[in-house]
Amino acid sequence: MVAPPSPTLDAVDRSGGGVRVVFDWDGDRFRHAIYGVRGKRAEPLFASVESSTDKAWPISPSLQQLHVQDNAASGKLLFLTGMAGQSHWSVSVSVQTATWPSELEIGDLPAQYCLAFDVAVRVKQLPEQIGSAYEPCGNAKWLDMDAFTSAHKPPFAAAISGALDGTTAPSAKLSIITPPDRPACRRFTSPLNFAQNLPTTIRWQYWIWSPLN
Template sequence: MQPDSAWLELRSQGSSSIGLCFVWCGDRYAHRFEWNEDGQSLIGIESLEGADHEAWPSSPALQQLNLQTNGSGGSCALLLGMAGKNHWSASIEARAESLVFDIACRAQGPAQWLGSSYQISSSCRRVSEHADGSYQLVFGGDCGQFAVRIVADRAVLAYDQQHGRINVLPRPTDDQQTISARWSYTMQLVPFEDTSGEGARP
């Protein structure tokens, strides 16, 4: 039986914890980057999930979740799922102060949409783009503030300012017959001193 929720911890100190929260949403898992402090939660970004009838949802449809410890003693989440006739897999690994995402899709035909979409929460104070194409987001609330940098490792980032979203897309390919895709990206917790006074302070 799959759990209704799960936690992939990135950093913990006393009553403070930062990481990725998985929550069962309809027929699949959504996930959100959040900071919990003394019973209060500050959500940064949250995956946008599609409806159960959509073959090409906004984010990978992931229905099976398994939390494991890797060989180096760190934690990782392995997920599988499908929508329509399309199959997704995901590996999310906690490394030092980063979450490394590796996503794959095996499709049964030309893709209408592939990628991972995130809604930026109302607690976001600033979004800035770096020269390397990465984005840094600063969040603040009653329990404090933190910053996350999203880096495209094997992907393309697209910031939708109008709707307050970050889309992570597979790199374009010249092979129009390709019906499988893979994309990877990293969410880095930014040290407090690297954000001009606005960063993680658990």
């Protein structure tokens, strides 16, 4: 089987600084990596964590199909779908110009380009786990935004913030979980202590941008 092409999407400013997502086919699904971009240079910062094929509740969305949509008004959009167990997944990735609501508690940042991930899963039973999980690449590491100052900026960096159901209310912020067996992993997840009729659709959004810009 010939591997599908590796689509990319850049969220960069006029100086060429920002972030990039690259999707690659790996076995039976797409995985992706986030790069920091500075002009012609790009460094991998973190990559999605994927589960084995037999997992009904994967640690990250199980995505087997990818479509590229190019709209003159809204720009390039990556749309992915897939299935694991009895659940159906969809993810869209687009470039947005974001202004940050104070409820997200990510500091006083100006409007800038970001990669916007909109994730949904249709479930027939209460999930064991859901979310979008990442691990650092190479020598990259997670940093607390409180410790990220102009005096200690690395050459490349990317940041993540998110919300449940597309809202920005403090109670709707995504949880961040570190799996006990993967200390370098961070899983951005929707809380599972909700009472909903099944089947139902669970949705969350997150944004990735460069705090260096």
